[in-house]
Amino acid sequence: MIKADPYAFAAIAAEQIVKGLGLNALPINPHAIAQAREIVVQGKPVEDKGCSGMLVRLGNDFAIAFATHLQNEGFENFSVAHELGHYFLPGHVEAVIQGEQGMHVSRAGFNSGDRYEAEADRFAAGLLMPRHLYFPAIEKAGSGLAAIEKLADLCRTSLHATAIRYTQCTRDPIAIIVSRGGIIDHCFMSEALKQLDGIDWLKKREGVPRNTATFAFNQVSTNIEHGVRLEEVSNIQHWFGGKRRIEISEDVVGLGRYGKTLTVLYDIDLPEPEDEEDEGNLIESWTPRFKR
Numbered sequence: 001m002i003k004a005d006p007y008a009f010a011a012i013a014a015e016q017i018v019k020g021l022g023l024n025a026l027p028i029n030p031h032a033i034a035q036a037r038e039i040v041v042q043g044k045p046v047e048d049k050g051c052s053g054m055l056v057r058l059g060n061d062f063a064i065a066f067a068t069h070l071q072n073e074g075f076e077n078f079s080v081a082h083e084l085g086h087y088f089l090p091g092h093v094e095a096v097i098q099g100e101q102g103m104h105v106s107r108a109g110f111n112s113g114d115r116y117e118a119e120a121d122r123f124a125a126g127l128l129m130p131r132h133l134y135f136p137a138i139e140k141a142g143s144g145l146a147a148i149e150k151l152a153d154l155c156r157t158s159l160h161a162t163a164i165r166y167t168q169c170t171r172d173p174i175a176i177i178v179s180r181g182g183i184i185d186h187c188f189m190s191e192a193l194k195q196l197d198g199i200d201w202l203k204k205r206e207g208v209p210r211n212t213a214t215f216a217f218n219q220v221s222t223n224i225e226h227g228v229r230l231e232e233v234s235n236i237q238h239w240f241g242g243k244r245r246i247e248i249s250e251d252v253v254g255l256g257r258y259g260k261t262l263t264v265l266y267d268i269d270l271p272e273p274e275d276e277e278d279e280g281n282l283i284e285s286w287t288p289r290f291k292r
Helices: 008-020 030-036 073-088 092-096 115-128 131-141 144-155 159-169 213-218 221-225 236-240 273-285
Strands: 040-043 053-058 061-066 101-106 175-180 183-189 229-235 247-254 261-266
Touching: 008 073, 008 115, 008 131, 030 040, 030 073, 030 115, 053 073, 053 092, 061 073, 073 092, 073 101, 073 115, 073 159, 092 115, 115 159, 131 144, 131 159, 144 159, 144 229, 144 247, 144 261, 159 175, 159 183, 159 261, 175 213, 213 221, 213 229, 213 247, 213 261, 221 247, 229 236, 236 247
Parallel strands: 040 061
Antiparallel strands: 053 061, 053 101, 175 183, 175 261, 229 247, 247 261
């Protein structure tokens, strides 16, 4: 049984803001949305690597600071959009900033277990990649890592955030895994892939399966630092176990200063449910019955 997404409302709230502002083309500029609310937005010094962003409050006035040390426009846009999530989502300002003045420090990037950080991440994804604009773009983008790269370029978002949003919106069976060395940071699966029974879902802090291209890729640190990319053929059993040996494509890319690896699993030819039912009916029809 697939659990309902507890944070979907945050992305929907962001999409409503985009529609309300009359924005009808990608990319969405979070800096402009902030400035329209008279929120000052400023990049932090490059040497300041402590967090992805900050929301500052002084009475009824707000400011946003965002990290620049990764030198990645997509990451910076997501950081600003994340802080806008704290600003716009009901109850966030009161929860993350105590009193009429203060500061909240964020670490955006789909890693936090904190409810407010997770909601702000989903808000940022919905703001920068709203479904009514993102769906048509997905249809034209192709498949695998190449599709995610096209979408990231179009939306001016990071490969990481774009890949996660891609799994949330695509109709195709696909999974993305973010890893650091031999350890999985997180895995996101599309709804179509979640329908496949008999497989194990990868969990945070599990080891990267050793018989995969990703595991070998991560053994060479320069692959990550230099943004090396790799296209290999894999098998769904290698990643998720189960009884089915289904050939899949495995694209891998190093995320540079981010220090992590992005893996995209796609071209997954799932068995049709009716095929299994038909096979069962065929076996039933050829099973002899004897009178008692």
